Amino acid sequence: TGLFGPSAVTAYLEQVVEQLRDERGGAPSSSIPALEGADPECFGVVIATADGHVYEAGSTRDEFSLQSISKAFTYALALHDLGAEAVHAKMDVEPSGDAYNEISLQPGTGRPANPMINAGAIASTWLVPDSDRDLRRDRIREAYSRCAGRDLAISPEVLAQEHDAGDRNRALGYLLASAGIIEGDPTQALEDYFAQCSVLVTCRDLALMGATLANAGTNPLTGEEVFDAGTVSRVLSVMSSCGMYDDAGEWMVRVGLPAKSGVGGGIIAVLPGQLAVATFSPALDRHGNSVRGVLACERLSQDLDLHFTHTA
Numbered sequence: 459t460g461l462f463g464p465s466a467v468t469a470y471l472e473q474v475v476e477q478l479r480d481e482r483g484g485a486p487s488s489s490i491p492a493l494e495g496a497d498p499e500c501f502g503v504v505i506a507t508a509d510g511h512v513y514e515a516g517s518t519r520d521e522f523s524l525q526s527i528s529k530a531f532t533y534a535l536a537l538h539d540l541g542a543e544a545v546h547a548k549m550d551v552e553p554s555g556d557a558y559n560e561i562s563l564q565p566g567t568g569r570p571a572n573p574m575i576n577a578g579a580i581a582s583t584w585l586v587p588d589s590d591r592d593l594r595r596d597r598i599r600e601a602y603s604r605c606a607g608r609d610l611a612i613s614p615e616v617l618a619q620e621h622d623a624g625d626r627n628r629a630l631g632y633l634l635a636s637a638g639i640i641e642g643d644p645t646q647a648l649e650d651y652f653a654q655c656s657v658l659v660t661c662r663d664l665a666l667m668g669a670t671l672a673n674a675g676t677n678p679l680t681g682e683e684v685f686d687a688g689t690v691s692r693v694l695s696v697m698s699s700c701g702m703y704d705d706a707g708e709w710m711v712r713v714g715l716p717a718k719s720g721v722g723g724g725i726i727a728v729l730p731g732q733l734a735v736a737t738f739s740p741a742l743d744r745h746g747n748s749v750r751g752v753l754a755c756e757r758l759s760q761d762l763d764l765h766f767t768h769t770a
């Protein structure tokens with residue numbers, strides 16, 4: 459962004475929002491009523507830099523549920539708490555090429571393919587220590603809050619709906635228990651996973667969470683170190699290959715940034731050391747990624763030369 463002054467960056471983002479607003483492909487997730495009822499017109503784009511500048515355009519202060527974007531941050535927390543080796547023993551780092559909710563574990567080891575699909579994400583949640591009921595989900599929510607730089611809340615409404623619609627995730631939880639990845643009863647880990655998906659964020663929050671990753675784990679506005687640099691490096695690596703589910707390869711060609719999406723309509727993309735882009739728009743493509751969000755990230759990547767293969 460060195461080429462533009464601050465107001466020029468904002469004007470540029472407003473132009474991107476206006477130009478992509480006519481894109482009406484896809485539909486909000488039908489997985490739970492709270493998502494199905496989302497306003498498909500909502501569209502926001504935010505850039506937050508690793509040194510704490512924030513530029514925003516569109517619907518950047520509306521709240522929506524974090525959903526699968528939570529997976530990247532709970533994985534980070536598990537790595538930070540337990541170390542890479544202990545986490546790797548429970549889940550691999552290989553792209554699965556399957557849908558996010560695929561009922562599968564790797565043959566032989568029984569491990570989930572990676573932490574960005576539901577099977578791996580539920581295992582990550584289980585790994586976060588919980589000495590007491592509700593302690594784990596609070597620890598997770600607090601870590602997300604420190605990344606966002608404000609106190610984030612779990613939506614009781616979304617949580618109740620995730621619980622009611624959670625049978626496929628329960629199946630994964632019990633599969634993980636049968637494979638010995640989760641030790642003991644998976645019920646509490648599943649409820650905590652539903653809770654982490656139900657954390658409410660704005661597009662601006664997402665950008666700051668991304669900027670914390672871009673800044674090697676330290677929130678650029680509050681100066682607080684949430685994760686160590688080694689943890690962030692591993693999270694961004696796995697986001698690169700697995701963050702956009704079965705569209706990860708296409709995404710890397712078109713956008714070329716580590717990223718994570720959620721069925722709430724949010725996307726975070728990170729250029730390490732530089733900045734994060736966050737987008738929010740509820741209509742999703744067949745992979746579960748926001749249609750306008752993917753287009754906006756592609757546009758920004760091209761216009762601002764963010765693609766990692768860019769050499770000029």
Ligand code: GLN
Nearest residue numbers: 525526558655720721746
């Ligand atoms: N709560 C959703 C689930 O677990 C999250 C999925 C997503 O955002 N891709 O199925």
